[in-house]
Amino acid sequence: MTSRRFFGERFTRNEDARLLRGLALFVDDVHLDGMLHVAFLRSDYAHARLISVDTAAARARPGVVAVYTADDLGAYWQPGPLLVAPPPIDGLVFNAATQVPLIKDKARHAGEPIAMVVAESRYVAEDALVDIVVDMDPLDAVVDLEAALEPDAPVIHEQHGTNLASHVVQQKGDYQRAHREAALIVKRRFHYDRGVAGALENRGVVAQWDARCEELTVWDTTQAPIPIRSGLARMLGLLESQVRVIAPFVGGGFGSKIMMFYPEEVLLPWAAMRLNRPLKWIEDRQENFYATTQERLQIHDAELALSEDGHILGVHDVFLHDTGAYNPYGLTIPINSQCTLLGPYDVPNYYTEFRVIFTNKTTVTPVRGAGRQHGVFVMERLLDFAAKELGIDRVEIRKRNLLSSDDFPHNHVILFQDSAPLVYDSGNYLPALEKAVDLIGYDEFVREEQPRLRAAGRHVGLGIVSYIEGTGIGPYEGARVTVEPSGQVRVATGVGTQGQGHYTVFAQVVAEVLDVDLDRIHVTTGDTREFHWGTGTFASRGVVVAGSACHEAAVAVRKKILGLASDALGVAENDLELEGGRVRVKDAPERAVDLGELAVRANPLRGAVTPGTEPGLEATAYFGPDRGSTASGVHAMIVEVDRETAMVEIKRYVVVHDSGRVINPMLVEGQIQGGVAHGIGNAFYEQLVYDDTGQLLNASFMDYLLPTATDVPRVEMAHIETPSPLNPLGVKGVGEAGAIPTGAAFAQAVEDALAEDDLEIREIPLSPNRLFEMIRDARATR
Amino acid sequence: MKPAPFEYYRPETVDEALGLLAEHGSGAKLLAGGQSLVPTMNFRLAQPAVLIDLNALAELEHIEPDGDALRIGAMTRQRQVERSALVAERAPLLHEAVPFIGHPQIRNRGTIGGSIAHADPAAELPVVMLARRARLHVRNRRDARSIPVDEFFTGLFATALGPEEILVDIELPAVPPSTGWAFDEVARRHGDFALVGAAAVVTLDDSGRCRDVRLVFSSVGDGPVLAHEAARQLEGEIPDDAAVRAAAGAAAERDVDPPSDIHASAAYRRQLVRVIGTRVLARAVERARNGSVS
Numbered sequence A: 001m002t003s004r005r006f007f008g009e010r011f012t013r014n015e016d017a018r019l020l021r022g023l024a025l026f027v028d029d030v031h032l033d034g035m036l037h038v039a040f041l042r043s044d045y046a047h048a049r050l051i052s053v054d055t056a057a058a059r060a061r062p063g064v065v066a067v068y069t070a071d072d073l074g075a076y077w078q079p080g081p082l083l084v085a086p087p088p089i090d091g092l093v094f095n096a097a098t099q100v101p102l103i104k105d106k107a108r109h110a111g112e113p114i115a116m117v118v119a120e121s122r123y124v125a126e127d128a129l130v131d132i133v134v135d136m137d138p139l140d141a142v143v144d145l146e147a148a149l150e151p152d153a154p155v156i157h158e159q160h161g162t163n164l165a166s167h168v169v170q171q172k173g174d175y176q177r178a179h180r181e182a183a184l185i186v187k188r189r190f191h192y193d194r195g196v197a198g199a200l201e202n203r204g205v206v207a208q209w210d211a212r213c214e215e216l217t218v219w220d221t222t223q224a225p226i227p228i229r230s231g232l233a234r235m236l237g238l239l240e241s242q243v244r245v246i247a248p249f250v251g252g253g254f255g256s257k258i259m260m261f262y263p264e265e266v267l268l269p270w271a272a273m274r275l276n277r278p279l280k281w282i283e284d285r286q287e288n289f290y291a292t293t294q295e296r297l298q299i300h301d302a303e304l305a306l307s308e309d310g311h312i313l314g315v316h317d318v319f320l321h322d323t324g325a326y327n328p329y330g331l332t333i334p335i336n337s338q339c340t341l342l343g344p345y346d347v348p349n350y351y352t353e354f355r356v357i358f359t360n361k362t363t364v365t366p367v368r369g370a371g372r373q374h375g376v377f378v379m380e381r382l383l384d385f386a387a388k389e390l391g392i393d394r395v396e397i398r399k400r401n402l403l404s405s406d407d408f409p410h411n412h413v414i415l416f417q418d419s420a421p422l423v424y425d426s427g428n429y430l431p432a433l434e435k436a437v438d439l440i441g442y443d444e445f446v447r448e449e450q451p452r453l454r455a456a457g458r459h460v461g462l463g464i465v466s467y468i469e470g471t472g473i474g475p476y477e478g479a480r481v482t483v484e485p486s487g488q489v490r491v492a493t494g495v496g497t498q499g500q501g502h503y504t505v506f507a508q509v510v511a512e513v514l515d516v517d518l519d520r521i522h523v524t525t526g527d528t529r530e531f532h533w534g535t536g537t538f539a540s541r542g543v544v545v546a547g548s549a550c551h552e553a554a555v556a557v558r559k560k561i562l563g564l565a566s567d568a569l570g571v572a573e574n575d576l577e578l579e580g581g582r583v584r585v586k587d588a589p590e591r592a593v594d595l596g597e598l599a600v601r602a603n604p605l606r607g608a609v610t611p612g613t614e615p616g617l618e619a620t621a622y623f624g625p626d627r628g629s630t631a632s633g634v635h636a637m638i639v640e641v642d643r644e645t646a647m648v649e650i651k652r653y654v655v656v657h658d659s660g661r662v663i664n665p666m667l668v669e670g671q672i673q674g675g676v677a678h679g680i681g682n683a684f685y686e687q688l689v690y691d692d693t694g695q696l697l698n699a700s701f702m703d704y705l706l707p708t709a710t711d712v713p714r715v716e717m718a719h720i721e722t723p724s725p726l727n728p729l730g731v732k733g734v735g736e737a738g739a740i741p742t743g744a745a746f747a748q749a750v751e752d753a754l755a756e757d758d759l760e761i762r763e764i765p766l767s768p769n770r771l772f773e774m775i776r777d778a779r780a781t782r
Numbered sequence B: 001m002k003p004a005p006f007e008y009y010r011p012e013t014v015d016e017a018l019g020l021l022a023e024h025g026s027g028a029k030l031l032a033g034g035q036s037l038v039p040t041m042n043f044r045l046a047q048p049a050v051l052i053d054l055n056a057l058a059e060l061e062h063i064e065p066d067g068d069a070l071r072i073g074a075m076t077r078q079r080q081v082e083r084s085a086l087v088a089e090r091a092p093l094l095h096e097a098v099p100f101i102g103h104p105q106i107r108n109r110g111t112i113g114g115s116i117a118h119a120d121p122a123a124e125l126p127v128v129m130l131a132r133r134a135r136l137h138v139r140n141r142r143d144a145r146s147i148p149v150d151e152f153f154t155g156l157f158a159t160a161l162g163p164e165e166i167l168v169d170i171e172l173p174a175v176p177p178s179t180g181w182a183f184d185e186v187a188r189r190h191g192d193f194a195l196v197g198a199a200a201v202v203t204l205d206d207s208g209r210c211r212d213v214r215l216v217f218s219s220v221g222d223g224p225v226l227a228h229e230a231a232r233q234l235e236g237e238i239p240d241d242a243a244v245r246a247a248a249g250a251a252a253e254r255d256v257d258p259p260s261d262i263h264a265s266a267a268y269r270r271q272l273v274r275v276i277g278t279r280v281l282a283r284a285v286e287r288a289r290n291g292s293v294s
């Protein structure tokens, strides 16, 4: 469209000058005159009836301004909204229970807030927490997913009379027939346990009520400022225009910062208005382990039916999903598990059933991958076991089952999380697998390197797995593009940014249309005053949806530019081109006009703007894809296991990835490298350990182990670009991909390294301790 | 995560610090590098009424020879110990062990005395002290005494330090000839507290038999654990591979009684004692045979 290339280049990031010099605004950087500080008293018990709360001593402490409990909230006390309604699936059972601002009757997970203290400093606020006297009657806790459904299990939400949050069956074809016709049935049980999102920056909220302007401003670490603004206006009885929510720079979200509404997000604005003082609450790391949503416990009983030559005839999967104390996100995660399980494979018959269980643990909402890793883990492990039993090479069995490039669009029939049938838009799976085989040196490793190292007593293994990821779902996002009289361009969109590089990639999208230097394009995200339509950053959809909206707005502005330039230069639009912030005549480039000058002309002080036109070089556009676009890829790794200590070292890690068209390879690779780090954490380091009273035993970074730079290898990457037909940029999402297949690849690689022990890995996360047990038990059973 | 209120003093001399300690008694805590104390205060697990900050006490920050021995002031940062040529020469085991402590940021603040006084059973420095038969020099307002390390660690986070005493100096005796040493550990990530750590010091006689063996483990008991049985098995013997493995096996079976926690079961820790014990003994023996003391 323009003469210069803005797509496919490794532009450095527009936001980094601010971030690297410490000049970026984070919520905790907001300091306001007269600001007070908030701390929360949280339940020590996972499940307990609340009998009384005595706040008198806390109120009397010098420096304490207010103490609130549920009773003080009056009609403002409301459970949160059900964010995502379940898709219309026949026979669906769905029991909703959403989180409350402060507990009234009982605590349903440890860390649930009981009281809110407002004081002159956070120190005093925390001192006052100790003054509050709480009387609670502990109840038996629901922790284990299977025990939760026993008839004598304690019930968490009495109104439902059961801990079953939902029950869903989806089917494609006829699995029973596949089962009858199969030459081999592989049947196993799989576990995937809980972890935190682990964002570098914890959550935080600052709320300020300006009584003169009658305006509420909220700085919030949310991934979804616009829905927060709309919800707060409704709850507080304000016009939406009276509420401004700013999600400034945010230090990572990974899904956990889009749980609407967190109690703190509801309470601080309310109290700031009541007290007419600005309030700040910054979550500390210990709170984060209890109060910020988590993910990933599922138990699958799955079977794979295959023909003699290793073709998949069908999959049967029945699983339990832990939603924690509440289920505000509906069925998003288990449906993702269900849909992602099919992977890049041709699966003619599929029976999939799940039960969602309430437990006395922190609420579960999507965290990077959002249920997808479970599906990939189950399918890839089943294929590994099948390959072994059939004596087929593990790469070969995958090749035999991949969808071919002319199978698209491919309809998997069952419903996806956006309530539309699961249809893959485009893909090119075989070349990706072959490229990964090549990059990791599969043939040579299996033929030469591994036997040689094994002979020398070393335990090395390789893992290679495929996956797909549904990304970039609707409903929509919007953007406004404005050319200012200086010739600089402003772009505003509603999604929040948590480190992805939106300021750069959206600038590239606009530059591709307007041919303006990237440092003259200024992107604003996450400020409802700048842009107030949209949903948020989630589901690997920022560039797909908001990026496409930026594109559409830029195209509209370009049209205005060409119209004005045609008048100004007396040349037909077709004979004009945009270059370096100017419009010039194709055959006579010395005849040109600056975009800034056109912006002035578009907003004249005299004369008349023609009816039907708008002033300014500005356009707003919206984009909503029909459905999600399906990204895909292959991960391969080589590990070495010290069989004596059961420690594992990842020697190499290869990712071949297809997220459609790549706008900025550096940003895509950053997302993948970070995702892989997250995946490695989930596979070998991170695990939330709850005891049977629902107490979290490792609520600190001393005992909850995030992988560090020394534990994560530099990922070797290759891109395959299969454009999506569903958006004008041809892009697919990439934010979550790196974290999705890591566990499956790790399990295969470790199992391969320990081939002499002949053990099977059917769980994630692993740990040295767990591997030691598995090696020991394998030895004992031989 | 804010500490409870406390009073704060920053004495300029050890005498002043000892006076404050005597005055405030058990309600007071000494603040060294703060790398263990401050987190426990922020979690409100420790709520001292008075904090006596030792960071202005330049007299406690030194590394110097004392005859053939080595003296290190309690307030010497772990990072200074790590980088000291004198430590590398005279206390090579200590030199080898210090980089395993946390991360550079931690070692920049954390002190040698703080770690020893804190007596975390997972810590490296108590293990080294026990393996090297250190003497701990302590003072109260009136007296000074020196405690042999075998009497210093008395239980979980407990030492022989009295409530009014400050650890002022660490003395490491000279390394005898034909002595080898080694330190190693298994941790989940680099810089984490060890699942099991081990130090070995082996002195050989002229016939290549073990004259003196010190094998010490972290994370398998209330404090650093000296493996008596393993040492007894090796003493007077030629430490060949089989003997070394047998000794480490004896340590795993008889010398340690490891705890189970979320990171490692007792059985896994025993396995690590066997593996790491073998590795450090073998390396110490090899170094002893090469006759090197540095």
Ligand SMILES: Cc1cc2nc3c(=O)[nH]c(=O)nc-3n(C[C@H](O)[C@H](O)[C@H](O)COP(=O)(O)OP(=O)(O)OC[C@H]3O[C@@H](n4cnc5c(N)ncnc54)[C@H](O)[C@@H]3O)c2cc1C
Pocket (backbone or CB within 6 Å): B029, B030, B031, B032, B033, B034, B035, B036, B037, B038, B039, B054, B074, B075, B100, B101, B102, B103, B106, B109, B110, B111, B112, B113, B114, B115, B117, B118, B120, B122, B123, B124, B125, B161, B165, B166, B167, B168, B191, B192, B193, B194
């Ligand atoms: C992230 C992290 C990782 C860490 N990893 C490790 C590790 O791998 N291995 C390890 O060993 N340690 C580790 N530590 C702890 C670190 O080594 C501490 O520095 C050390 O344990 C205590 O030393 P300090 O100087 O910081 O003492 P402080 O924290 O100031 O004090 C600790 C205790 O000792 C007392 N004390 C201090 N000095 C004296 C003295 N001179 N006389 C009497 N009592 C005194 C104090 O009153 C207090 O009770 C880690 C710490 C952190 C934060």
